[in-house]
Amino acid sequence: MKKEDIYNAVSDIRPEYLDEADNYKTTEGNSVNNSENENNIVSEEYPIRTETHSGRRYVKYAVSAAALILIAGTAFWAANIKLHSDNENLSIVSVSETQTSSPVTEPSVSDSNDTVKEASTANAVSESTAQTESETTNSETTSETVNSTTQNISEDIKEQKNETDPPKENNKPSDNDTPTVITTERSTVTETVTDTPAESQIPEVTVTEVVKEIHLPNIPYDPTEQHPYGESISPENFSKMLESLSYSPETCDGYPEYRYTAPDGTEYYILMSCKHVWRHNKDQNIMEEAELSDYTYSLIEAYIAFYGLEECMWD
Amino acid sequence: MDDQSIIELFIKRDENAIKESKEKYGKYCARIASNILSVSEDVEECLNDTWISAWNRIPPLIPVSLKAFYGKLVRDISLDKYRASHAKKRYNGLITILDELSDCIPSGQDVQKSLEQKELSEKINCWLGSLQKEDRILFLKRYYYGETVKSLALVMNCTENQMAQRMMKLRNGLKSYLKAEGVIL
Numbered sequence: 001m002k003k004e005d006i007y008n009a010v011s012d013i014r015p016e017y018l019d020e021a022d023n024y025k026t027t028e029g030n031s032v033n034n035s036e037n038e039n040n041i042v043s044e045e046y047p048i049r050t051e052t053h054s055g056r057r058y059v060k061y062a063v064s065a066a067a068l069i070l071i072a073g074t075a076f077w078a079a080n081i082k083l084h085s086d087n088e089n090l091s092i093v094s095v096s097e098t099q100t101s102s103p104v105t106e107p108s109v110s111d112s113n114d115t116v117k118e119a120s121t122a123n124a125v126s127e128s129t130a131q132t133e134s135e136t137t138n139s140e141t142t143s144e145t146v147n148s149t150t151q152n153i154s155e156d157i158k159e160q161k162n163e164t165d166p167p168k169e170n171n172k173p174s175d176n177d178t179p180t181v182i183t184t185e186r187s188t189v190t191e192t193v194t195d196t197p198a199e200s201q202i203p204e205v206t207v208t209e210v211v212k213e214i215h216l217p218n219i220p221y222d223p224t225e226q227h228p229y230g231e232s233i234s235p236e237n238f239s240k241m242l243e244s245l246s247y248s249p250e251t252c253d254g255y256p257e258y259r260y261t262a263p264d265g266t267e268y269y270i271l272m273s274c275k276h277v278w279r280h281n282k283d284q285n286i287m288e289e290a291e292l293s294d295y296t297y298s299l300i301e302a303y304i305a306f307y308g309l310e311e312c313m314w315d
Numbered sequence: 316m317d318d319q320s321i322i323e324l325f326i327k328r329d330e331n332a333i334k335e336s337k338e339k340y341g342k343y344c345a346r347i348a349s350n351i352l353s354v355s356e357d358v359e360e361c362l363n364d365t366w367i368s369a370w371n372r373i374p375p376l377i378p379v380s381l382k383a384f385y386g387k388l389v390r391d392i393s394l395d396k397y398r399a400s401h402a403k404k405r406y407n408g409l410i411t412i413l414d415e416l417s418d419c420i421p422s423g424q425d426v427q428k429s430l431e432q433k434e435l436s437e438k439i440n441c442w443l444g445s446l447q448k449e450d451r452i453l454f455l456k457r458y459y460y461g462e463t464v465k466s467l468a469l470v471m472n473c474t475e476n477q478m479a480q481r482m483m484k485l486r487n488g489l490k491s492y493l494k495a496e497g498v499i500l
Contacts, residue, residue: 003413004394005432010416010458011387012436015380017443021455022343022382024470 238303242268245290247279252289258309269312270300318381325373332373333366340382344389350461351393351409357400364392386459412461415482419489435498442492446485453478454485 239262256269256278269278275292292300303309316335324332344365348358365388378384397409443451453471456462468478 003416005435006416006419007394007413007458008391008432009435009439011390012433012440013383013443013455013459014440015383017440017451017455018380018383018386018459020448021452021460024452024456 235307238307239263239266241296241299242277242279245277245292245296247277247288247290249281249284249286249288251278251287252276256312258304259312260309270309272297272301272304321381322373322377325370326377333370336366336369336381336385340385343382344385347386347389347460348393350463351390351412352396357396361389361392361396365389368392390459409461412458415486416458419486419493438493438496438498439489442489445492446488450481450485453481454489457482 238260242260242262243266252271252274254271254274254276256271257273258270260268260270262268266282267280269280269287271277275297277290277292279288279290280286281288316339321332321335321339324335341362344362345358348361348365349355352358352361365385368388369385376384393409443454446454449471453467456467456470457464464478464482465475467482468475471478473481
């Protein structure tokens with residue numbers, strides 16, 4: 001009730017005070033145009049206040065734009081990570097496929113433990129080892145070959161299933177068809193023994209090499225151009241590729257973006273923006289420059305994307 | 316139409332008095348009511364009650380200032396509306412004003428026991444007369460017209476906190492004045 005009493009007391013204010021308060025805005029507004037008193041200063045500041053409001057609005061826009069850029073950057077970064085992880089998954093898948101071949105082969109080997117076929121197994125082992133040796137001599141195996149081998153393995157497994165069943169049926173009847181039985185046994189044994197201990201090492205080596213290499217089917221490849229480093233690029237032959245470029249002692253203007261030190265200590269500076277490579281000639285202590293073709297540029301670009309290169313802080 | 320003519324219409328019991336009052340003081344009363352009551356339907360109802368109340372009071376009452384008369388009517392009727400709906404806690408604006416005005420009371424005793432309403436109003440009027448023009452306007456805009464601190468800050472080109480501080484100084488000033496005038500409540 002006390003509050004309301006004060007409230008009621010305020011209701012009995014003199015009318016002149018009420019008019020004064022009610023007309024405050026209009027009188028001050030008139031004084032803005034006609035006089036230069038203190039109130040004028042206050043009312044002159046009013047537009048400035050509205051400008052600060054608009055500034056705040058721009059700050060909001062700037063903040064929202066920055067947030068959008070941040071989100072876009074994060075999405076791009078996540079996409080990059082996903083891309084890399086997909087590459088890693090590819091290698092994992094290929095390894096797992098090759099590893100699954102070994103447990104499948106074991107029962108087939110156990111099935112083929114017949115005394116009649118021991119001689120043929122010996123021959124088969126020798127053939128398989130010869131095959132594996134020939135495979136290991138191929139230093140550059142492609143992913144396509146890996147896929148084909150995995151497909152072959154899966155096909156072989158199917159064949160084994162199809163072929164391992166008939167011998168049981170063939171063994172049961174009389175030995176009238178022995179020549180055909182022998183041939184089928186030979187085929188099964190050769191296929192299975194290729195996956196035995198000697199084979200189990202090969203997929204691990206070949207798969208890791210294949211996955212680490214980069215194949216760029218869309219690269220503008222010039223068949224007339226000689227590439228001593230081959231059609232794929234890896235840390236081993238990256239220096240060879242840089243070394244094979246034709247360098248001249250003059251350099252263009254620009255800032256190198258990446259630096260690469262070859263195993264022999266030669267320093268290369270890569271300018272992706274203007275498609276040039278600089279090489280530091282230690283003997284003459286000069287910089288040499290080579291122009292990158294579209295093909296080599298694409299290779300370097302892919303190498304940077306996959307393996308990464310040291311970014312160059314050029315003074 | 317001037318106030319004198321409107322009052323004459325009231326005295327003649329001409330219903331055009333209400334029409335002219337609405338035309339002249341409709342927005343004024345609506346502003347006060349809407350600053351106190353936050354529900355638009357209640358504001359409209361309050362205004363209708365104001366015109367009826369004016370019709371019933373004039374005559375015999377002849378207001379000196381029709382503007383002050385309507386202002387007081389609207390405030391009183393708004394308070395009645397507030398009382399009616401107090402349990403619902405709907406009128407935060409008025410609650411805030413009343414809370415702030417309670418700072419002006421020196422002690423917690425009942426006002427009506429020690430001082431008449433009119434005397435208290437006179438003291439407040441005297442205190443308002445002693446204030447600077449800007450402070451007086453601020454006090455009345457806040458506690459008579461019920462304008463928000465934010466809108467006052469915008470008008471006076473200062474921050475809301477600065478305006479709240481200024482209003483608190485005014486309330487403390489009124490409290491000290493009433494205490495010095497012997498208003499022992």
